[in-house]
Each structure stands twice: as structure tokens, then as C-alpha cells.
Amino acid sequence: xxxxxxxxxxxxxxxxxxxxxxxxxxxxxxxxxxxxxxxxxxxxxxxxxxxxxxxxxxxxxxxxxxxxxxxxxxxxxxxxxxxxxxxxxxxxxxxxxxxxxxxxxxxxxxxxxxxxxxxxxxxxxxxxxxxxxxxxxxxxxxxxxxxxxxxxxxxxxxxxx
Amino acid sequence: xxxxxxxxxxxxxxxxxxxxxxxxxxxxxxxxxxxxxxxxxxxxxxxxxxxxxxxxxxxxxxxxxxxxxxxxxxxxxxxxxxxxxxxxxxxxxxxxxxxxxxxxxxxxxxxxxxxxxxxxxxxxxxxxxxxxxxxxxxxxxxxxxxxxxxxxxxxxxxxxxxxxxxxxxxxxxxxxxxxxxxxxxxxxxxxxxxxxxxxxxxxxxxxxxxxxxxxxxxxxxxxxxxxxxxxxxxxxxxxxxxxxxxxxxxxxxxxxxxxxxxxxxxxxxxxxxxxxxxxxxxxxxxx
Numbered sequence: 001x002x003x004x005x006x007x008x009x010x011x012x013x014x015x016x017x018x019x020x021x022x023x024x025x026x027x028x029x030x031x032x033x034x035x036x037x038x039x040x041x042x043x044x045x046x047x048x049x050x051x052x053x054x055x056x057x058x059x060x061x062x063x064x065x066x067x068x069x070x071x072x073x074x075x076x077x078x079x080x081x082x083x084x085x086x087x088x089x090x091x092x093x094x095x096x097x098x099x100x101x102x103x104x105x106x107x108x109x110x111x112x113x114x115x116x117x118x119x120x121x122x123x124x125x126x127x128x129x130x131x132x133x134x135x136x137x138x139x140x141x142x143x144x145x146x147x148x149x150x151x152x153x154x155x156x157x158x159x160x161x
Numbered sequence: 162x163x164x165x166x167x168x169x170x171x172x173x174x175x176x177x178x179x180x181x182x183x184x185x186x187x188x189x190x191x192x193x194x195x196x197x198x199x200x201x202x203x204x205x206x207x208x209x210x211x212x213x214x215x216x217x218x219x220x221x222x223x224x225x226x227x228x229x230x231x232x233x234x235x236x237x238x239x240x241x242x243x244x245x246x247x248x249x250x251x252x253x254x255x256x257x258x259x260x261x262x263x264x265x266x267x268x269x270x271x272x273x274x275x276x277x278x279x280x281x282x283x284x285x286x287x288x289x290x291x292x293x294x295x296x297x298x299x300x301x302x303x304x305x306x307x308x309x310x311x312x313x314x315x316x317x318x319x320x321x322x323x324x325x326x327x328x329x330x331x332x333x334x335x336x337x338x339x340x341x342x343x344x345x346x347x348x349x350x351x352x353x354x355x356x357x358x359x360x361x362x363x364x365x366x367x368x369x370x371x372x373x374x375x376x377x378x379x380x381x382x383x384x385x386x387x388x389x390x391x392x393x394x395x396x397x398x399x400x401x402x403x404x405x406x407x408x409x410x411x412x413x414x415x416x417x418x419x420x421x422x423x424x425x426x427x428x429x430x431x432x433x434x435x436x437x438x439x440x441x442x443x444x445x446x447x448x
Contacts, residue, residue, distance in 0.1 A: 021169035027163065045164045045200065051266055058242075058265060058266045060266045063196055065199075065214075066269070115265070131265075133264030133352070
């Protein structure tokens, strides 16, 4: 059960590492790469706290093996802000109070990031469906919907400039 | 939670994958989307010594039309079913129903083939395959064979799939013009399995039902086709006496397991209600 060598691009940086086949992507990110922004919640693919962007799709990194990611591009919450400037989804959650305890927030941000590329001008209902793989036990979701709308507006404005 | 140790294999062809299954037999498991198997491995409900990951076999993905048959690669993920123009046009039930499966992230990984081959009565594709008259193509050391959906599911987590076979394709006749369809799934929340689910495919001949398939999700150890209810409704309309006799026939074949979603009596009653809704919905969509 030798380790396997994988090469992955995470937040724009190339990493090569030898991983045990049973290592889950979330543990690889947190323990091998020290990127602890991605949280471990339910560990059974229900809660969405561990959501990251993998080759342009949202996935739950607790239910994906690191060894499967050889050659992949991954974006985690640490890769959202550029030179200290918050990404629109981060600004939205900040401005609209889209969090209380913050545990679900990295997953929420990463899902919102991808969702708004899939649907740049969503209705509130579409946001609720698009974000339905992420659970929050604090906010009651109202402010999360507002936060995603805030980000959507900002991204549309920026896109038209 | 981290799974127990295993050897990882990443075949690039079905032949290579089948050879690995032949070599390792009961010690091997096939990894598709992983959203049933990986949680089971973490919880030690499954401890394969060898994991055969078929995600890099490109030939197993994609949806195409071959004459009057829609061919779906077994490793096609749920979101790609939803987005498929071929399915939206030819078998719209299979582009619509997966929206009720799991959540957006899981639908990026979960595959139609994994959903079927797992043999979990809570999965939604078995009943959908039954009402679509699907055939499954299985590939093993001796080549390929085709099994009708109605003969594939044997019991909880048990199917016709042999240890050294892989489900490679799902083949479905395109819907005839005017076909109506519906999938009604009662669930407590996003991502839940069905408390009761009912799939219907129907065609009308004037004011009568000329073709009908009824499939039931999570109401017995396997997905059920409700043939008696179909017979009761064929050749007539959805008048209340006929409809209620079909509801009774469906409830009579239900044998659901009691769990947190409800007891057997409640689930059986909800099966009847899902049937009513699915029949009306499909009828209204018939041209």
C-alpha cells in the first residue's frame, strides 16, 4: 500500500506530494498543505462545510480522495481574496451578515463562488436551491440569500465596467 | 473519519477494470462517484482491500442518441443528466428527476450507474429506469450482456451484477411523441431519500390511457413496478373510481421499512398520494 505521487494546482500554486490512497481531499488540504480554511463538518457529505472548487465544479472534499485529484485544479477559500481585496462573495457575507459562528462560511463562500458563475443573475429561490447542499445552523439562511444577491450584483456591475 | 487502508487502482479502460475485478474478486470494490461507498468505508461498513476507481475511463461518460435509443454512459453524473439537451428532448423524465436527488455538490460526483449498481432501495434511478423500460449493459470477462431493468434488482444492495462485471451503459428507448411523465418524491429536506416516491410514464389515446408504467421508490426492499395498478388504469381515464382502485393496488404491493421518515402505514399511504399526484401530472403533460 505504497503512497501515490500526485501533482495538484491549489489556489494557483503547484504542489507535488506523496499521499496514502485513503487520505481524503479535505485532510490533504488541511494537514498536508496547512490550508485550514476548509472545514470538516459532518464528514458524510451532508453539510457542505468542506466544499471546494475542483476543476470548475463544487465538490464536498470530505467525500473525495486526494489521490483522485492528480492533475486537477483546486480553489479553496484561501484563494478567493486577491492581494487582500475581498472577493465579491466574501464582501457580500460581510456586508449582509451572512454568518454568525462562521463554521459553515468557507463552504458557503466556495459554493456561492461557483453558483454565481453558473447563474450570474439568480432569483432568491434559485439561490436557495443552488446553495441547498450547504447547511447553516445560525442564520436561518435569510442573510445568506441576501449575501449571495449582494455578490451577484457586485459581480454583474464589475463585469460590465 | 478516514477509511481503512486499501490498494488504489485507476484503470483507463473497462477491460483493464474488469481484469482487476477478476484478479481481486471479493476483495475489490468499484469506486464511481463515491457518495455511497466512501461514507460506508469511513464507517467500516465496507472495507475493500482493493479500490478500483473507474472515474478516469472516459468511455463511460456521456449521453448520445443511437437511432431510437438514448445511450447513457454509466459514469455520467447527475448534473450532466439535468443539463443534457438529448435527455431534455428525448427522455425528459431523466433530465428532470435528478434535481430531486441529493444536492448540487453531490450531483457533481454521483453517477447514474453508481446509483443503479449500488442496489439501494432508497436510490431514485431504479424506479426511473423501470418506467423508462431501460436496459443495462454489463461488461465482464466474457464480454457484454444486456439485462432489463425489471430483472436487475434482486434485493437490498443485491443486483444481477457479477463480482467481475461493470455496469457500462444504460439504454432507454426515446419517448414517443406525446408521452407524459412525472416523478413525485416526498422527502423531509434537501438531500434526503424518499419517504415515498412514484414515477409515471404515460401516453394517451384520446381520452384513454394507452401506455402506462408506474415505478415506486423506497417502498420495498427493491424498486417496484406496480403492474396491477397499470392494468387497472390502461384503456380508461383517470376517473376517481379507477384512480382509487389503482391507489389501493399500489398500496397493496408496498412493503416499506420503518425508519425516521415514518412507519410502514404512513409510508404506504404516502405511496398512494404520490401515485395520485404523478398520474395527474403525467396526464396533464400528455399531448
